[in-house]
Structures are given as C-alpha cells and as structure tokens.
Amino acid sequence: MPDFKMTSTISRQLAARVERWPIAGSFTISRGAKTEAVTVVAEVSHGGHTGRGECVPYPRYGETPDATLAALQAMREPLARGLDRTALQAAMPAGAARNALDCALLDLEAKSASQRA
Numbered sequence: 001m002p003d004f005k006m007t008s009t010i011s012r013q014l015a016a017r018v019e020r021w022p023i024a025g026s027f028t029i030s031r032g033a034k035t036e037a038v039t040v041v042a043e044v045s046h047g048g049h050t051g052r053g054e055c056v057p058y059p060r061y062g063e064t065p066d067a068t069l070a071a072l073q074a075m076r077e078p079l080a081r082g083l084d085r086t087a088l089q090a091a092m093p094a095g096a097a098r099n100a101l102d103c104a105l106l107d108l109e110a111k112s113a114s115q116r117a
Helices: 065-073 076-080 085-091 096-112
Strands: 013-029 032-046 049-055
Touching: 013 065, 013 076, 013 096, 032 065, 032 096, 049 096, 065 096, 085 096
Parallel strands: none
Antiparallel strands: 013 032, 032 049
C-alpha cells in the first residue's frame, strides 16, 4: 500500500451519513436474511478533494448505524486539528467507524497526490 503524506491538514471537513440500499429480494445466510444493505459513509474534504470511505456496522460486534455515525461525528474536531491516519489508530477503537474514516483519509491522500488509492 502506498504511503501518502498530506502537506497540510488545516481545515479538513468531515461529512458522515447512513445510507440504506434495498436488496432485490433478500440476501440470506445462516444467521438470517437481509432486505436492505445499511452502510455508513465518511467523506473527508480538503483542498478541493474529497476522500470517501464506508463501512457496515455489524450487530454481532455490538455496532449499530447510529452509534457508528456518532463515533464518526465525534472525530470532526480532531480531523480539523490535523488528526492523521497514524494517530487515528490510537484515537478510535477498531471497528466499522475507524475503518470508514481510515479509508476516507487514504482516498483523500491519494487524490491529493493525483494517485489512485
């Protein structure tokens, strides 16, 4: 994986939302069936670029879409102050929210460097 570094972290902005996607019919596995896919999306913008990451909160790990969204929203101020991907690992516990934010930051770093993530 490329190691991208941003030259400036001032004024990064975070947008986060829950998206619900209907599934034609249902998706069935041994634990049950789903008729929609629920994802939480994180977008981090800076310098005309927007990095996007998403996750699926899993109830079997104690995650919900609302709690995942709240965890992401709690990171707005740290991101604006310069939180990077390395510091993110200590700032948030492993899970869906950290995954979405890490992916969004990686995508933003790649776009800022005119590279593909």
